Amino acid sequence: MSCSLIQKYNVAGPRYTSYPTVPYWDETTFSLEAWKQTLKRSFDESNTTEGISLYIHLPFCESLCTFCGCHKKVTKRHEVEQPYIQAVLKEWELYCQLLGDKPNIKEIHLGGGTPTFFSVEHLQQLIQGILAKATIAEGYEFSFEGHPNNTTKEHLQALYDLGFRRVSYGVQDYNENVQKAIHRIQPYENVERVTQWAREIGYESISHDLVFGLPFQNLEDVLNTIDLTNGLTPDRLAFYSYAHVPWIKGNGQRGFKDHDVPKDDVKRTLYEEGKKKLLAHGYHEIGMDHFALAKDGMYQSFQAGTLHRNFMGYTSSKTQVMIGLGVSSISDSWYSFAQNEKNIDVYYECLERNEIPVVKGHVLSVEDLKIRQHILNLMCTFETSWADSTMDFPEREQVIVQLAEMQHDGLLQIEQDRIVITEQGKPFVRNICMAFDLLLKRRKPETQIFSMTI
Template identity: 45%
Template sequence: MPDRELIKKYNVPVPRYTSYPALPHWNNNIDSASWKQHFEYAYRELGKQDGISLYIHLPYCESLCTYCGCNKRITKNHRVEIPYISAVMKEWNMYLERLDEKPRLAGIHLGGGTPTFFSPASLSILLKHIQKTTIRTDNFEFSFEGHPNNTSEAHLKTLADFGFTRVSYGIQDFDRQVQLAIHRIQPFEKVKEVTEMSRKQGFNSINFDLIYGLPHQTLDTMKTTFEKVGELLPDRIAFYSYAHLPAAFPAQKSFEEYLPDEHEKRTLYEQGKNWLEEMGYEEIGMDHFALPDDPLLLAKHQEKLHRNFMGYTTSPSKILLGLGCSAISDIYFAYGQNAKDVEMYKEQIVDGAFPIIKGHLQGERDLETKNLVMELICNHHASWNDLGPLDDETLDQLSSFESEELLILDDRGLSVSPKGKPFVRNICAIFDPNMKNIKNSRPLFSKAI
């Protein structure tokens, strides 16, 4: 377990590196008009060969989970479904108009918000449109995020009929006091029921999202949570650090006084990791675990693992289009984010404009740094050629990490040690020019530990 001094030293705000550069460091030199040109170029260079993936943001939730840092809209009015679905389809049509062929579709991920806020009928309208306008690749992968409380058998059957085989359920914690504090009440019996329904409907990969560092969590309460997880044994586990950013998400202030301190929080993770390994899970990378023979583990062992805004993936596709409000697109040579506000998003779609409000055009150095960061995040090593010329400050930081046994330097390059894996975000940050001498009154990122 990392010692107290290392935790204190390195528990600082750093990016999660689902992208490089991280979103707060984008240069915003892309607008709606130029975005279509960048997309056409990226598709011509990369999309024809490996296909494209779609992330579709469905922002609505019926109630607010106070820990949540996602872009969401709270409402019980389900009449919002069809107008929103219509806007997403129109956005997709704008991309199709830039192509002279049906694109090859490598993947779909429905995220939110709560995708299962939408009825099976509403989801069918959207998915039928995507189905008839694309050609699936041989290794396509369709997944969605489900809320255990409102994911019905009809949802599962509908999505399975469209080829969905993966589902991720936001569990977070099974302890009643923790659930009350974060306003996410879901009994174990309900989670068991929806897990069994998913398997019955042919979902061959079920993921549970768990969070450590939540209010009122202790080793005793988490032991009970992990015992219940062991009863259901999902194929994958995402064991995330709670990101406390109350300046951005004011609802988080409601439980600040009940949060564990940084050492207690790290102890929760290390013990949770031990429990997962005792159940047979293997660590894939930062925050992710899977049972043996899972495709992510195989990709890790073969050093073919990738990482994007949806986390770790086996998909070779380098084009991820984000549809819906606040969705982020990664077309390798550039990033773009849609308008966050639902009304603003729909207004731009009605006007026939891509709803891009910020973006980043990758320079040569950006791409080199991106490849290095992804190599460290996915494979925990990098060659000297990958590292390139290093300035004195970076060499000093590498030497410090080496003396603390967080990494190993040899004639081949850099390897992150088992002791250093909890600090991989810190290691990545020393190669990030945007993180040097950063000074902000308001933290842009969650803390590393």
């Protein structure tokens, strides 16, 4: 990738797990009642045909990893587990009462925090409580994030017995100096052990998360991590950019100096060379920052054009409804977004009053829905079209003017009624999406609120 293109397009921008992005949610038109109405509408439209997704946020961690941008609560007190499980099940009960018909669950994902902070018994109690009030859709996918240092064989077996077939392990980097900087000491042997356990038990998709651009990380570290990872042959990989946003995350990302973090063309080289090695090892690039073997469902979904992206990242299938349970979780009814209370004590208080603990959100306008679909198309298939009049929008000509410069730079091709991102343009997909982001154009942030795109 040319250094001039990196310098030109390396700007702060969203990762587009939603549109509108969270900073542009209009809370003046949002209310809990509006959320309930749009959720019920969407549920009635899609529950019997495609089912719903559940994201369950389990926020506790025993130690703070300084690279992490997720909402978490650091504690070694495991007595917090049972009250939290009861709260999440209470929230689920409130949603089941609202929805009326039995939810048909297509996806469950346990995220965090550290889901494997919780005991086997408490995770069983949680999933059994969820499924007791639901049916399971055909072709369902249950997945969870496991910490290699504390995931036990009992965790893996118990969740497998409950229907989980995919597990994701956070690896980041195997260099000890990098691990010390991000406060995540995690020997290769731990990752090897939990990967082999999952394979022995019968998990169908094992994923490893790798991060480039970490403090003190160099090209040798990245390539060595990829070689070690290839020896374990996970079915899919996330190989994504460290988002250095200490102005948002505060002291959690101040365990090192700004100059310790690779930047610009140096950082991009880590990705480009890492990507070459992944492709040489038989992985296929999927969407943005994801790779999968040909046998994995994510690759097959990408080939079939059914890949989807939401607040959980890329998923192999789409559901119109995604309900987020737990503190800070975000829900999506397609017509609106809603985020739960981030303060765990306030979250508990809402549930004690029999209130769904939503604190903010956004109801999508007709324009929002059109732009959202264009951005989803670009993020999942690297092209989008307005041949269908329902996908046209008033500012299209202004967007095309901005895209023309990107076409000149070789990032995309503009055709009569669509655009197609080129191979050279794939690393710049966030920038291309920004050309469609009408809200970002109308109200550019006065201070930096997004990570850099390259």
